[in-house]
Amino acid sequence: MNTYVSTVDTPTGPFTTVVDGDGVVLASGWTSTVDDLLSFVPLPSTPQPRADLGAATKAVVAYHDGDLTAIDEIPVRQRGGQFIAHAWDVLRRVPAGAPVTYTTFAELAGRPAAVRAAAMACASNAAALFVPCHRVLRLDGSLGGFRWGLPVKRWLLAHEAA
DSSP states (O other): OOEEEEEEEETTEEEEEEEETTOOEEEEESOSOHHHHHTTOOOSSOOEEOSOOTHHHHHHHHHHTTOTTTTTTSOBOOOOOHHHHHHHHHHTTSOTTOOEEHHHHHHHTTOTTOHHHHHHHHHTOSBTTTSOGGGEEOTTSOOOOOTTOHHHHHHHHHHHHO
């Protein structure tokens, strides 16, 4: 399977996306190097650089320009256990500007007692932005962690609240 990679500039720094030959997002995040993404997910082939990945690139640019729903219809493929995969689908339905707590996220995923598992779904998410784990906060409303840094998470939440 062929894979492709592209990096675009965003207000919070470079954003790199890896897609398969059908344009399905396999990995993404605020980095200028694909190596940072490969530590998260093994890819079936070495990604070939492209200036533009079509719909995925357009969605990243549009999102950062203010179209917060631009990322919603971009297909994503990640590997995970049954709960984790379901939790990632649930994350894609958390609306921009309406962050939830890890407790609420676990409830939305159908396992209210599985708060740690819900947090693990966020921590293992390889498709940042497209699977918006930045929309999950601690119970007290504080940011918690974010692989790409708290300044990026803070910017995303402010961008979505505007």
